[in-house]
Amino acid sequence: MELKLLSFVGSFAENKDLARKLRLEMIIPALDAKKEVTLNFGGIEGTTQSFIHALISDLFRTYGNGVLDRIYFKSCNENVQKIITIVVEYMQEAER
Amino acid sequence: MKSSIFSQEIGLFYFLPGIPVKNEKFINRCQFPVSMKIHIPNSAFLGNIDHFLRSFETVQPKKLEITANKKWISVHPVVLTMVGALGLTFERDEIHCEKLEAISKHYLERMHLFKLLKISSGIRLKAHEAAGRFIPLTQIQNSQELTECMKELIPLLHLEPHQAEPIRYVISELVRNVLEHAQSPNGALLCAQYYAKSNVIRIGIADIGVGIKQTITRSHSAATDLDAIRLALMPGITGMTAKEGGTEFNAGAGLFFIRSIAKVNRNFLMIYSGKAMYKLLKSKGKKALELQADPYRERYSAGEDYPLWQGTVVGIDISLDATEQFSVLLDRIRETYIQTIRERKKEKYRQPRFI
Numbered sequence: 001m002e003l004k005l006l007s008f009v010g011s012f013a014e015n016k017d018l019a020r021k022l023r024l025e026m027i028i029p030a031l032d033a034k035k036e037v038t039l040n041f042g043g044i045e046g047t048t049q050s051f052i053h054a055l056i057s058d059l060f061r062t063y064g065n066g067v068l069d070r071i072y073f074k075s076c077n078e079n080v081q082k083i084i085t086i087v088v089e090y091m092q093e094a095e096r
Numbered sequence: 097m098k099s100s101i102f103s104q105e106i107g108l109f110y111f112l113p114g115i116p117v118k119n120e121k122f123i124n125r126c127q128f129p130v131s132m133k134i135h136i137p138n139s140a141f142l143g144n145i146d147h148f149l150r151s152f153e154t155v156q157p158k159k160l161e162i163t164a165n166k167k168w169i170s171v172h173p174v175v176l177t178m179v180g181a182l183g184l185t186f187e188r189d190e191i192h193c194e195k196l197e198a199i200s201k202h203y204l205e206r207m208h209l210f211k212l213l214k215i216s217s218g219i220r221l222k223a224h225e226a227a228g229r230f231i232p233l234t235q236i237q238n239s240q241e242l243t244e245c246m247k248e249l250i251p252l253l254h255l256e257p258h259q260a261e262p263i264r265y266v267i268s269e270l271v272r273n274v275l276e277h278a279q280s281p282n283g284a285l286l287c288a289q290y291y292a293k294s295n296v297i298r299i300g301i302a303d304i305g306v307g308i309k310q311t312i313t314r315s316h317s318a319a320t321d322l323d324a325i326r327l328a329l330m331p332g333i334t335g336m337t338a339k340e341g342g343t344e345f346n347a348g349a350g351l352f353f354i355r356s357i358a359k360v361n362r363n364f365l366m367i368y369s370g371k372a373m374y375k376l377l378k379s380k381g382k383k384a385l386e387l388q389a390d391p392y393r394e395r396y397s398a399g400e401d402y403p404l405w406q407g408t409v410v411g412i413d414i415s416l417d418a419t420e421q422f423s424v425l426l427d428r429i430r431e432t433y434i435q436t437i438r439e440r441k442k443e444k445y446r447q448p449r450f451i
Binding site: 014015016017046050053078087091 | 239242243246247257260261264265268269272276332339340341342344345346347349350353422423426427429430433434437438441
């Protein structure tokens with residue numbers, strides 16, 4: 001399943017409410033159905049740590065760190081990649 | 097009619113006729129002293145704002161009295177957000193504002209202070225005056241309003257793409273903090289302005305919510321307002337949980353990111369909540385700066401004997417002479433953040449008992 005985020009969140013991805021909605025309504029159902037998920041950041045110029053946290057942090061709690069084997073981050077610019085990396089790293093250190 | 101009585105009584109400012117007063121917006125007012133006096137000085141920027149913060153007076157009951165320097169008014173946008181946030185807790189006919197005489201009085205009109213408070217200043221702006229680069233006082237009460245505001249940000253401030261990144265980051269995170277945690281009946285007040293001489297964007301955000309201490313002590317221990325501000329500025333500390341990694345919606349990273357943006361660009365950051373104020377001072381020198389997890393290890397000033405601000409105020413300056421690219425800053429935030437979490441986790445390790 002590929003999720004093109006631009007059409008949902010615009011070019012600056014900061015709306016955490018939308019991030020949570022996408023996680024609950026699209027990402028988690030796809031993972032529960034044993035599908036791989038591609039989060040396509042094409043066209044997104046920037047994001048916040050809060051947005052990325054709301055989008056993916058709970059996946060680590062629900063599925064463990066192994067969820068990274070089933071999620072791909074596509075077409076991220078340099079800063080978006082770095083913010084995703086921060087969230088992914090601290091979530092692997094997180095208490096469950 | 098109240099408005100005409102007051103216009104004669106004050107003789108200076110009068111309330112716009114026909115605008116209904118919204119009683120529901122004053123539900124939080126009881127948390128303030130019953131009256132306030134606020135004086136807009138000739139100069140109040142983050143470097144010298146302490147005097148302004150200490151100048152609130154509670155003299156006459158049931159009204160907000162606004163006065164201003166008679167010669168010149170030049171203030172940081174955070175001052176306007178504070179006046180606006182206070183003003184919204186009063187009925188229109190409880191706000192008394194003296195006649196402004198300062199040459200630069202038009203600034204307050206242009207920044208929509210009187211429009212927000214629904215009072216008329218009597219000041220007429222001339223059409224030919226340059227609009228400048230600013231976000232006038234803007235009230236944001238929900239997530240959708242913030243998203244709309246973010247779209248306007250770049251054109252209003254005339255920012256280049258590489259300049260926009262830290263500014264929209266800071267505004268989004270700070271306003272979302274208010275919307276999610278502050279329980280502020282009037283949402284967040286935002287104001288920002290570009291200053292050409294120093295090539296700096298100055299940003300202010302204020303709310304009249306529950307304040308940082310009440311929020312952070314849901315999950316952490318903080319004896320004073322200043323203790324709470326210190327915790328809120330550390331990486332990975334959120335009022336939503338004591339667990340590392342936060343909750344599904346909050347990680348406790350936002351204010352640490354913002355402090356880091358201010359620090360590496362050698363700018364001010366000021367946080368005022370309850371009776372405490374913490375100010376990150378400008379870093380000196382030219383060598384790369386090390387990020388600190390603990391805000392007390394920064395160059396700072398702080399105090400906890402300020403007049404009570406029921407809510408939170410944040411002021412920040414962001415230089416457009418970017419001393420550090422946002423991408424490099426993110427690398428450094430990542431290093432400090434992860435290292436801090438690992439050290440904190442290690443502190444919680446249980447030790448073997450050797451007998």
